[in-house]
Amino acid sequence: MLWWYFPILFATGMFVGFINTIAGSGSFLSLPVLIWMGLPANIANGTNRLSILFSSLSGVLSFNKKGFFDIKNALILSAFTIPGAIIGTLYVIEIPDDLVEKIIGYIMLVFAILTIWKPKAFNRPPSHSINKRIRWYHCIIFLLIGFYGGFIQAGVGIFMLFAMVISLGYDLINANSIKLALTLVFTPFSLVVFICYNQVEWIPGLVVATGGILGAWLGARVALRKGIGFIKTILFAVLIASALKLIF
Helix, strand or coil, X not given: XXXXXXXXXXXXXXXXXXXXXXXXXXXXXXXXXXHXXXXXXXXXXXXXXXXXXXXXXXHHHXXXXXXXXXXXXXXHHHHHHHHHHHHXXXXXXXXXXXXXXXXXXXXXXXXXXXXXXXXXXHCCCCCCCCCCCCCHHXXXXXXXXXXXXXXXXXXXXXXXXXXXXXXXXXXXXXXXXXXXXXXHHHHHHHHHXXXXXXXXXXXXXXXXXXXXXXXXXXHHHHHHHHCHHHHHXXXXXXXXXXXXHHHC
């Protein structure tokens, strides 16, 4: 690997860690960069999990330090997200890649419309005192989200974020902290599968992960300082950019 790949990988990890902490879909950038540097798509997918793991840990610790983390519901939802992720990692879906991308792209557009159509849901002020009740259908939703995250990963944070804001009623700050926690707990299971199949390149993966740790820390600080309006703006921009990339 050429020496000048390393600063590109670090900068990519930093940017992706920042975006994933505030919104999601950072893998739509990191995966193409890893593939551009010569990694096969399946190995790039496995290698990318290293960055996701460490940046999620960094983000969770940053939010938790400020008191924005509902650990009880995070643990309950993780009990369904983890098996979904394991199944998704092992399962091979016989659907053309371009069709999957277009479907996800249109879903992202719907999500972008929802951020405007349901402003009250996305403008809830952050709170340290939270009491959200998890119902049976939330468990099914997060099992399916875990499956998607294990299989593809890219964009899974967006799905979790919207499930928590619209279905469970969280504000964007607390929803982001739980989203990162769920990603943190199911990613190791997926990563182990990729490692067993020799689909992880450690050096580029750890370089991206190092940048991701810094980016996630910065993302959490900016989110807490700038507030809900800033997060909503970044989220909307990420949704539109992701949708355009996938559809066209």
